[in-house]
Amino acid sequence: ENKHVGTVEDIYETLIVNKFDRNDMLLALGGGVTGDITGFAAATYLRGIDFVQVPTTLLSQVDSSIGGKTGVDFKAYKNMVGAFYMPKLVYMNLSTLNSLPEREYLEGMGEIIKHGLIRDKEYFYWLKENKDKIISRDYETVKKMIFVSCNIKRVVVENDPKEKGERAVLNFGHTIGHAVEKAKNFSLLHGECVAIGMAAATYISLKKGNIAEEEYNEINNVISDFKLPVYTTGILASDVVKATKNDKKMDSGVIKFITLEENGHAIIDRTISEELLLEATETVIRG
Numbered sequence: 001e002n003k004h005v006g007t008v009e010d011i012y013e014t015l016i017v018n019k020f021d022r023n024d025m026l027l028a029l030g031g032g033v034t035g036d037i038t039g040f041a042a043a044t045y046l047r048g049i050d051f052v053q054v055p056t057t058l059l060s061q062v063d064s065s066i067g068g069k070t071g072v073d074f075k076a077y078k079n080m081v082g083a084f085y086m087p088k089l090v091y092m093n094l095s096t097l098n099s100l101p102e103r104e105y106l107e108g109m110g111e112i113i114k115h116g117l118i119r120d121k122e123y124f125y126w127l128k129e130n131k132d133k134i135i136s137r138d139y140e141t142v143k144k145m146i147f148v149s150c151n152i153k154r155v156v157v158e159n160d161p162k163e164k165g166e167r168a169v170l171n172f173g174h175t176i177g178h179a180v181e182k183a184k185n186f187s188l189l190h191g192e193c194v195a196i197g198m199a200a201a202t203y204i205s206l207k208k209g210n211i212a213e214e215e216y217n218e219i220n221n222v223i224s225d226f227k228l229p230v231y232t233t234g235i236l237a238s239d240v241v242k243a244t245k246n247d248k249k250m251d252s253g254v255i256k257f258i259t260l261e262e263n264g265h266a267i268i269d270r271t272i273s274e275e276l277l278l279e280a281t282e283t284v285i286r287g
């Protein structure tokens with residue numbers, strides 16, 4: 001609703017009217033939407049002023065506040081306009097998580113499970129074992145989880161800040177996930193769509209012979225353990241596949257699809273056919 005250029009214009013206007021100059025800074029207090037908008041305004045106002053992230057949702061603490069991607073949606077296209085721009089500081093106060101509604105808290109688990117799947121199999125199993133404590137927001141468990149997730153994202157981003165290569169593994173589950181998000185008219189949360197997208201991408205990994213059927217089932221079960229969806233209803237697989245073509249994960253017309261080489265290690269695969277993409281999408285749309 002708010003993550004668009006119009007909101008950024010309003011921020012510019014406020015900054016100009018209040019005579020903000022290069023010595024001032026912006027502070028993003030809120031979830032990923034606030035962080036993405038504020039970061040983009042900071043990156044572009046007077047060619048860049050400082051900003052600080054104070055993420056208050058689980059998703060923004062483990063994901064959007066780290067790594068310097070800022071931006072807004074353009075028309076129906078997600079995150080189409082933006083900048084790589086690092087905050088001066090990311091400050092997290094975990095007590096903010098206590099006021100999140102359960103659905104919004106668990107949404108963050110989509111990205112967290114992703115961190116295990118793409119880079120750390122042990123972490124994936126730790127999440128599985130600690131699911132009750134995580135769901136009940138046990139402070140020490142959540143603190144450890146956020147630390148490990150931030151660290152996984154940090155390592156990937158530091159190796160490839162501008163997404164020339166490896167950083168793309170963070171898009172695991174996002175090609176089909178973003179397309180589902182759009183096809184469902186943004187009625188599902190981002191992390192929920194990532195969960196559905198990960199189920200589809202895991203199916204592709206299974207079909208490629210990289211992971212076994214038991215692992216495929218186990219990954220689906222862990223996603224479901226955290227009350228996240230592994231499928232949706234009421235949309236057409238063909239529409240979803242069409243929407244993936246507008247995604248930024250394209251390289252001269254070739255789709256850069258992220259698959260699992262094994263649980264705990266994701267790779268970029270440029271050989272995924274449209275047939276397999278459709279087949280995988282069909283597995284996550286029922287009824």
Ligand SMILES: NC(=O)c1ccc[n+]([C@@H]2O[C@H](COP(=O)([O-])OP(=O)(O)OC[C@H]3O[C@@H](n4cnc5c(N)ncnc54)[C@H](O)[C@@H]3O)[C@@H](O)[C@H]2O)c1
Nearest residue numbers: 030031032033034056057059060063064069070096099100
């Ligand atoms: N920049 C990146 O690298 C990156 C990565 C992942 C996601 N994102 C973006 O992040 C956005 C999603 O972020 P989000 O999941 O944080 O959603 P959000 O920012 O929309 O926040 C979800 C809801 O929770 C409310 N809220 C925030 N903090 C709260 C708190 N402590 N207690 C109670 N309510 C609170 C918000 O007002 C909002 O209604 C998407 O736009 C996505 O594209 C960006």
Ligand SMILES: [Zn+2]
Nearest residue numbers: 111174190194
């Ligand atoms: Zn995401």
